[in-house]
Amino acid sequence: MTCIKTILYSFLRDGEVFGDVRPQKGIRQGDPISPFLYILCVEGMTAIIRKYEECGMLHGGKIARGAPSISHFLFADDCYFFFRASVLEARIMQTILQRYEWVGETDTPGLYLGMPMCVGKNKAEVFGFLNERVGNKLKGWSNKELSKDGIRWASWEKLSASIHGGGLEVRNLKIFNIAMLAKQGWRILNKDNPLVSAIMKARYFPGTDFLNASLGSNLRNTRCSIMATQEAVKVGCRRRIRNGADIKDITVDSLIDMESGGWDYDIQRDIFNARDRELIMRVPIPIERKNES
Known part of the structure; x- marks a missing residue:
């Protein structure tokens, strides 16, 4: 942080400049420079972790066979580290965190944007608080606060219609x-x-x-x-054919002239009718296809 300097503020009153105000609180959350400083700092920690992994002193975890090894997840307000449950690797990770000069601990996964970060199998139990909150809100409603005639039901077509069309643009969740x-x-x-x-x-x-x-x-x-x-x-979605070698049960590559890199019109004339030939000829063949075998 020694390379960062705080700006000075001055005030203009009646055409006269008053004083230099130097903020004393440092960088606040939401400051435009905060994300860049965070990235610079975590890049340093990531490089240290990668160095220990390359030396075989730290080992990440895999969630399935064939999956890549994961040693850490870094977010704006949370960091997760994965390594073997051994004294040696625990001490190495402690050393890394000390070098990073920041240690964060949490006993529970917590919330993100007001929602639980871990759901599990019982979704009804995890998200049950939402039903309770909505129910408490509805209990406070009364006909007097709505209209003289009470609640007026409207069709979903009217509610989901655009505002310009007389609707409320209510989304289908x-x-x-x-x-x-x-x-x-x-x-x-x-x-x-x-x-x-x-x-x-x-x-x-x-x-x-x-x-x-x-x-x-x-x-x-x-x-x-x-x-x-x-x-x-x-x-x-649509599939790009390329040279057709990776398409099962369809020999698309036989319809392509490998020398010119375009469609082989003579072969298509023998196989397809005029309509299908015209549609096939409209399909572009990527330039990189020439380098494919």
Whole structure:
């Protein structure tokens, strides 16, 4: 922190500048520079942890066979460390934390945005407080506070309509939840986050991918939630053919002229009708296909 200097404030009154005010409270939460300082600090700690892992003195944990080893999770307000339950590795981690000059302890997973961070199997028990809060709110309502005629029921079509259409734009929470979970399924399918995708695939989709996986007997909350969006993702996604070598039961690569890198029109003329040929010819072939074998 010695490289950071606090700015000075001055005030303009009647065209005259008054004094220099130097803040004494330091950097507050929400300061624009805070995230950058956090990243700089945790990058140093991450480098130390990685060094001990490369030397074989620290060993992370795996949630499934074939999953990558995880030694730490770093968040804005929480840090989780994983290592073997041995005196040696515990002392090494203590040394790392001392070098980082920050130690955080927590006895419970706590809350994030007001919601429990760990759910478990009994969702009714974990989220039961929500029903209680809503119930207490509704008990305080009365017909006098609503209207002279009491509560007026309206159809869902009117409530969900846009404001410009005379509705209230009330969202369907079930569909909204599926949309949010579908993003996770899409990220796993496209490997937007290689580490998370590798962990999720090894734990919930071993030997297959998200689109071709079945629910099976693994009825964990995370897997069930993501699998509930499988059909929605299938409807909205399209597969890029490339050279067709990885497509099962379809020899798409035989329809491509390997020398020119384009579709082989003569072969397609012998196999497909005019309509199908036209549709196939519209499908672009990526340039990188030429480097594929």
